[in-house]
Amino acid sequence: MPRYVAFLGSINVGGNRLSMADLRAAFEAEDLERVETVVASGNVLFDFPQRPTPGLEEKLGLMMRDRFEMEGAVCVRDRAEVAAAISDNPFAGVGEDKLVHTHFLERPADADQFAVLVADHAGRGPEKVALGDRALFIDYVDGVGDSRLTGKFLERRLGCRGTARNIRSLARILAKMDEA
Template identity: 65%
Template sequence: MTRYCAFFAAINVAGNRLTMADLRYAFEREEFENVETVVASGNVLFDFEDRPTEGLEELFAYMMLERFDMKTFAAVRNRDEVRSAVEDNPFTGIGQDHLVHTLFLEREADPEKFEKLVADHATRGPEKIARGPRCLYIDYVDGVGPSKLSNAFIERRLGCRGTARNVRSLARIAAKMA
């Protein structure tokens, strides 16, 4: 069995209210093992047979639509990928942990689209952006709230969805996965 974390986008924001108990129950009904939620923002730890995470992402999108009538995206990463999201983030230890994020993407960011994203954002704010494996690393420097580097801005430029977590939360999740 492999330990995974599903990072759901837009849970308990924008009207998508869902208790973590209901989310855990949905995972248990699908026969995932050792289901646990971490922080009330749609982070679900679970054990399952080793398999490509893309198939799990599709399953969870379907599950959320069928069970809760929610259109959402889930980025699924295994223990090593979560640890990497903290350790390989070039801004970890440089920026403030609550301002340094990993944005998990549904697929690898196209290098040309990433360069366009960086160029389009260059005059919009002080944020720093780097590309990682199926993710972006972002230092929000002055805070996420006032930033013009929103998920919507990024998704339009890259043509794929994503969901972000700060490195403080990711380190906590990685520790629980160990």
């Protein structure tokens, strides 16, 4: 059975506190198998019969709203998509792993919207941005905390929500996906 990871936005930040035990129980109640959380920030591994990941995003998004009244981004990726989130990131291996992120998006970004994002961010900071498949690749260069390239900034320009993970976290998640 395929292994997936759900990247949940806004978990255990900004007042959206949720115990990982409650989160695992909710996933198990949805008939997902081998549910495991990785780091207490909204990374949930699970097995489920082969299915396109956008359908799983919809299912889990409804579950998060119904059970926890949370409206954050829900981005589901299979093992190959997580590997691509690392290998396709043009900043991976160039910038620091903790500063290089893949910002998963709920849908593909439109090239014109991406161009607006780049133009609007010009001169606002040293970050580097590249467009991926249902993702943005970002090198935060000087750190995420003081960056003006925030999730809200991205969401307004792209018209969709997302959630980011750094290369170090993605490598850890990918290794967990490969465990038997």
